[in-house]
Amino acid sequence: MKSIxxxxxxxxxxxxxxxxxxxxxxxxxxxxxxxxxxRLNRPGxxxxxxxxxxxxxxxxxxVDLVAGGVPCPPFSKAGKQLGALDERDMFPQALRVVDEVRxxxxxxxxxxxxxxxxxxxxxxxxxxxxxxxxxxxxxxxFNAADFGVSQLxxxxxxxxxxxxxxxxxxxxxxxxxxxxxxxxxxxxxxAVNGWTGVDAWRDGARAIAPTLVGGSKKHGGPDLGPTRAxxxxxxxxxxxxxxxNEAPAADFEGMPRLTVRMCARVQGFPDDWHFxxxxxxxxxxxxxxxxxxVAHAVSxxxxxxxxxAASQRLMRLAA
Numbered sequence: 001m002k003s004i005x006x007x008x009x010x011x012x013x014x015x016x017x018x019x020x021x022x023x024x025x026x027x028x029x030x031x032x033x034x035x036x037x038x039r040l041n042r043p044g045x046x047x048x049x050x051x052x053x054x055x056x057x058x059x060x061x062x063v064d065l066v067a068g069g070v071p072c073p074p075f076s077k078a079g080k081q082l083g084a085l086d087e088r089d090m091f092p093q094a095l096r097v098v099d100e101v102r103x104x105x106x107x108x109x110x111x112x113x114x115x116x117x118x119x120x121x122x123x124x125x126x127x128x129x130x131x132x133x134x135x136x137x138x139x140x141x142f143n144a145a146d147f148g149v150s151q152l153x154x155x156x157x158x159x160x161x162x163x164x165x166x167x168x169x170x171x172x173x174x175x176x177x178x179x180x181x182x183x184x185x186x187x188x189x190x191a192v193n194g195w196t197g198v199d200a201w202r203d204g205a206r207a208i209a210p211t212l213v214g215g216s217k218k219h220g221g222p223d224l225g226p227t228r229a230x231x232x233x234x235x236x237x238x239x240x241x242x243x244x245n246e247a248p249a250a251d252f253e254g255m256p257r258l259t260v261r262m263c264a265r266v267q268g269f270p271d272d273w274h275f276x277x278x279x280x281x282x283x284x285x286x287x288x289x290x291x292x293x294v295a296h297a298v299s300x301x302x303x304x305x306x307x308x309a310a311s312q313r314l315m316r317l318a319a
Contacts (some may be wrong), residue, residue, distance in 0.1 A: 001306060004060050004092055004101065006029070006052055006068030010037045010275060010285035012267065013069055013109065014045070016295020020303045025063055028055050033277035034285050040276050052093045057100040066098050066304055067107040067299070069290050096131050098160075104309075105302045106135065106160035109290050114156045115141060126158065135160035138171075142298075144291045146174035149268040150185045153291060157298055161305065166310045168308040172297040181206050182236050182266070189262050194250040201256065205236040209266050214287020224258070244285055260286060268293045 001022050005014055008027035011034075017024070026046045029035050038047040057066075071089035072216040098106055111302075114123065123139060130137045137160035144153035160243065161169055179185075183205030191198040213225035224233050224240030233240035237255055244257035258266075260275060260282045268291035275282035 001065065001066055001303060002063040003065040003103075004057065004063055004097075006055075006066070006097060007070050008034070008038065008047070009069060010034045010289050011041065011225040011273065012289030012292050013067060013295040014038070014042075015269070015273070015292040016290070016297075017065070017299045019292070019296040020299040022065055022303065023192075025060055028052055031285075033281040034198065035038065036276035037274070037285060052090055055093075055097070055098040060101050062103075063101055064104045065107060065299070065302060066094070066101055066103045066105075069109045070092055070094055084272050089161070091126055095126070095133075098130070098135075099133055099289060102133070104162050104165060104306055106130070106137070106158070107299060107302060108158045109295075110156050110158075112141065112154040112156060115139065129144040130160045134162065135164045136163055137161075140171050142294055144268065145179050145208055147172075147291070147293045147297050148175055148177065148179050149266075149291045149293055150182060151266050151268075153211045155290065155294060156258060159298065159302065161302075165305045165309045168312075170301055171206060172301050179208055182209050182238070185265060186258075186262050189265065190247055191257070192247045195248040195252050195256075196250055197252065198248075201237050205238070207236060209236070211234070212263060212267055212287045214284045214289075221245055244277055245279065259290065263287065267291055 002025050003017055003022040004026045005017070005024060006028050008014055008029045014024060014027060024045050027038055028048045029038065030049070030051055032049060035047045035049040038045055086091060088134065109131055111267055127137050137158060139158050142155050142157060144151050144155065183202035187198060187202045190201060210229050213229055223242050224230060230240035234255065239255040239257045242257055243258050246259060248256045260279060263283060263286045264273065264275065265271065267286050267289055269286070275285050
């Protein structure tokens with residue numbers, strides 16, 4: 001199965017799609033550092049650096065899946081929630097790509113705020129546009145913690161399918177296992193420099209993390225979010241006012257800060273996935289990513305529907 005991905009970022013969704021069996025024909029991303037991350041980890045991927053509004057998708061007509069994580073600031077509660085009036089709204093461009101490609105399936109993710117009542121008409125408009133192109137569509141709210149990610153991270157996913165696929169699609173069910181606490185998840189990374197207080201820290205960090213906040217080029221920096229988020233991190237024994245370059249030293253005292261690698265693990269990235277750019281850029285890539293385990297859970301259901309529909313077609317032809 002083939003896919004193209006829009007606003008691919010640092011590859012969180014791309015990793016999930018890869019695990020579900022999709023081969024990436026193209027990944028479009030405007031941020032140079034994020035493109036460098038994609039090329040660093042998967043040199044064989046076709047990472048296209050540029051503005052989505054300038055991307056011609058017609059050469060990719062017929063790929064199985066169009067996926068993407070269009071910018072969230074137009075719908076985020078942390079912003080002004082301008083929706084369609086925000087210059088960063090890329091849903092119209094995503095719909096243009098769907099029209100040019102006519103895939104079997106579409107998968108678009110965004111922030112929880114998109115489900116607010118203020119955007120009911122906007123969601124309906126997107127659904128109507130997809131319907132006019134021949135797709136059934138639905139919206140679903142997920143929490144990353146339900147899929148093994150040690151983080152309270154709600155994300156909204158819109159899936160659109162050709163009508164012949166809809167009988168075979170089911171939204172993924174949460175896994176029946178609690179994710180590890182922050183202390184358990186990060187213990188080995190915190191201990192790498194021999195910190196003598198690491199066990200006590202682990203025993204105090206007995207909950208999953210609040211939502212990582214990556215910010216944007218306009219707002220946010222190398223910290224773990226606004227006052228409320230920092231308070232939640234402090235309750236876990238983490239100083240959220242900034243990021244560390246390395247794990248605590250052996251004689252460290254006080255609340256440690258997370259490194260980019262620690263944040264990436266909290267987000268569900270594998271440890272062998274490396275991030276290009278300096279600390280602020282790398283953390284923004286991590287904080288804005290779609291957790292790979294959630295992307296895998298949803299895209300695996302899409303892949304299953306595509307495969308089952310193809311199998312049924314072959315059976316009908318054979319009969």
